[in-house]
Amino acid sequence: MSHHKYIAIVGIAGVLAWVGWVLVISKLSPYESSGLALLLFFLTLFIALTSTFSVFGFYFRMWLFRNEIFYKHINVSVRQGLFLSLIVNFSLVFQMMKVLTWWSGLLLVVIALLLEFYFSSRDAESSGYSAW
Numbered sequence: 001m002s003h004h005k006y007i008a009i010v011g012i013a014g015v016l017a018w019v020g021w022v023l024v025i026s027k028l029s030p031y032e033s034s035g036l037a038l039l040l041f042f043l044t045l046f047i048a049l050t051s052t053f054s055v056f057g058f059y060f061r062m063w064l065f066r067n068e069i070f071y072k073h074i075n076v077s078v079r080q081g082l083f084l085s086l087i088v089n090f091s092l093v094f095q096m097m098k099v100l101t102w103w104s105g106l107l108l109v110v111i112a113l114l115l116e117f118y119f120s121s122r123d124a125e126s127s128g129y130s131a132w
Helices: 003-027 034-064 070-096 102-127
Strands: none
Touching: 003 034, 003 070, 034 070, 070 102
16 A cells, blocks of 8 residues: 555544544533543544644655655654644643643653654664664
8 A cells, every 4th residue: 555545544534533523522511421422532532633643744754854765754653643642632631630730741741752762763773773
């Protein structure tokens, strides 16, 4: 499958997730079915943000690194989109619990950065060149 087809599938999934997220916000009341409404809210938001960040990240990498292999960009974009989505979702959960402060948000970003450094160094080792 070409990288454009893969990104198109991810983009379509993102559009469907955004539509689902809007439906969850407009149709479900958190006061009546709080467990289901919150689960669907966070799940659809997570999928929508992951796909949106992945598509934007992939095209940004294609623009930035014009002469490289596109399939490497897909893996990195999806992984970083996943991390950014987790940061947003955990920040919203912390805000919902009224425990979000600037340092807890910064801690989420630092954890995501450390995970990204770990995975990018593993990718560099498996491809045979050093990331440092």
